[in-house]
Amino acid sequence: MQEIVNDIANSMARETERGQVADYIPELAAIDPNQFAISIALPNGEVYSAGCAQKPFSIQSISKVFSLTLALGKIGDNIWNRVGREPSGDPFNSIVQLEHEHGIPRNPFINAGAIAVVDAIMMGHQPKESLAEIIQFVRYIADDNSIGIDEKVALSELATTHRNASLAHFMKSFGNIEHDIDKLLGVYCHQCSIAMSCEQLAKSGLFLVSDGMNESSGYRVVSAQRARRINSLMLMCGHYDGSGEFAYRVGLPGKSGVGGGILAIAPGKASIAVWSPGLDKIGNSKLGTLALERLVEHTGWSVF
């Protein structure tokens, strides 16, 4: 396994087409695109890494898997009254479907859906408490108390989050948002600015590998049925309008973020995190996807 990740990291270092870093969040625009990391966490606790796998990066939309899991724990299937479970086929920050579908976002992984999920998590709490709850949950599933938020990224994102504010206001006009929009976006942007290394991220996905149980820490995070369902959403919606392409090339449930990270789950086998900041046109990590494609070729881990 170590040889496989070393080979992948070496071949990624030679790639010249590395994509473009996200430039709509100023703090992310400044990241060096020549970085790459991969970590594979196995249920028995072993972790195999190559590249800068201990360097924290902005997990961005990967956090949406964790907030969905938390919201399901808090309000169960009621979350599905506020957000759907279908691929959108549209960019992650698109507003067009919201009008036709009366303010109910297609799925919890596009921005509108994730904002509605955060709104649900905030019910009955001050924004700071909700944020603390989200961070605490991520630390719990990764079994790592050192995970925190990159405040500079959060503030940079908050200052430029006009599109997300539009999505939130639009949903509020349909009655699908309860909280004050500024407070809601404060929590959402901070959640997206959680910083994790590939090693931490790979470990955080272990509960989705083993039927809801993190076998390495011994924590039962969700039921087996819920783990299967979260994986199905990641497969169908985790890469926005690139979800079909990701399923075709990699064949694993996965969730990307505009920080250049991807968390991919090989059920029963491993949790894999990759990071390379350059994105393709859709906003998914270009080399991250390529690295996962190579990994699946080597291991046969595709679910198909």
Ligand SMILES: NC(=O)CC[C@H](N)C(=O)O
């Ligand atoms: N695709 C992403 O990672 C987008 C998340 C980002 N925080 C945003 O709201 O625009």
